[in-house]
Amino acid sequence: MALNFRFAIASDLHVALPHTIWDHPNRFHLVEVGIPALEQVLEHLATLDLDFLLLPGDLTQHGERDNHAWLSDRLAQLPYPVYVIPGNHDVPLAQTDGHLIGLSDFPAYYPHCGYTDRDRLYYTRELLPGLRLIGLNSNWFDETRTQIGYLDEKQLHWLREVLAASRGELVLVTIHHNVIEHLPGQSTNALGRRYMLGNAPELLALLHAAGVKLIFTGHLHVQDIAEWRGMYDITTGSLVSYPHPYRTLNFRTDDRGRQWLEIESHRITSVPDFPELATTSKEWMGDRSFPFMMRLLTGPPLCLLEAEAKRWAPSLRYFWADIADGDPKFDFPEFPPAVRRYFRGFSASKAIDNRAILPLSN
Structure with a gap:
């Protein structure tokens, strides 16, 4: 089947309602612009004939219940499907403290965004005939309750089964942590490796063997496309930090069966309280x-x-x-x-x- 479809990506939204904004004097993120910037993105996307929207994690400032509830309600109003995954800021705790959600709480907020099974933090969906999305959870808490980027064996086992059953389909994978290096020495440098999936080589080998070519990540807050053995890790910058980007993408199949992905990036350059x-x-x-x-x-x-x-x-x-x-x-x-x-x-x-x-x- 000749696949042709259009979708968009906005990453690391860090949505923060005014009463939730943290006053951190040294923070890099301009979370104040998150909601008005998102509204501009959605206004633009409404003019396109989109098949779906991907949001690869860090949807909220830091896992606040109010921010998850607001975003869930806003996404439910859109005329096209939206698929989300959790970022490290979305699930900062293994267990909820009442104000911030815990890791297991995340699916309950987004049943309309991929999570029809509220007991599992990862999912797969047929988006179109011949097109499948796999949404992975890369957030893990070790024995010291430290949050790291990692896929546990249970999720990897599930992924092997899904990939085996998806032969003949085009498979898109979205995960918050990077799986291919976007910066020199990212996987070994102390400043860079926290943005990498801890067991990225295992995941890459699994996806490569299954013929997966497109992986969509966030977390790093940069515009970058990295390639490894014909696979692409397309990471999208944060909507609340310079240059406030998002992407629109067209997948095309020509009459000879050749396929390619066209990527266009856009930027939010002004919001009401920040005209420049x-x-x-x-x-x-x-x-x-x-x-x-x-x-x-x-x-x-x-x-x-x-x-x-x-x-x-x-x-x-x-x-x-x-x-x-x-x-x-x-x-x-x-x-x-x-x-x-x-x-x-x-x-x-x-x-x-x-x-x-x-x-x-x-």
Whole structure:
């Protein structure tokens, strides 16, 4: 069957009703813009003939019941199907404390967004004839109740069965944590690996063997498309941090059976209380970048002394904002050679993070 469909992705919404907003002076997220930005996205999507919308986690500021309830009700009003998965901020606790939901509470809020089984944190749905979505839960609490990105064996066993039964279908997978590296050394660097799935190699091997080519993630708050052995991990930046992006995607099959995915990115540039949102949010991120850049410079692999790191950190004020924007190009000729080479390594080899046509045929 020749598949042709259109869908959209908005990630890391961090929805926060006004009475729930946390006053964290050093937070990177402009959660104040979350709801008006989402409304602009939905207004645009209403003009398109969408088949569905994906929201790959971190739907709420930090798992507040009021925010989950508001978003659930808003999504129920949309004229097209919406499919969600939990992010680490959606389920910050193993068990509810009354104000914040617990991990097992999440499906009950979104029965209309994939979770028809309220006792399971992952699901599969036939979206169209020949098209299947698998929504995975990558949130796990270890024996110390520390939240990590991980798929337990029970979920992996279920996934093997679903993939075996899905032969002949086009399978899309969505999961909050990244499964392919989007940054150099992401899976080994202390600053990057917390955004990776802990057992990503196992999941990738399983999906690759089943012929899955498209994985949609969030969590990292950047626009990036990473590829491994013909598989793509398409991560979408956060709606509440620079550059406030979302994506529309068209899957096409031509008369010769060749398939490709066309990706277009969009940005929210203004909301009522932030008329110059792009400029404001980039400066907001830059103002808070120094501690992060110091950790990057003084940690492996550079391991600079603190005094030297302080010398170069101001030049990196917009480094993370430029990565979040997608398709970055970096060169800092004033840096020492080794440091210069390291940061040049974050440059995109080709410009596909925001607009791309990905070939999917064998």
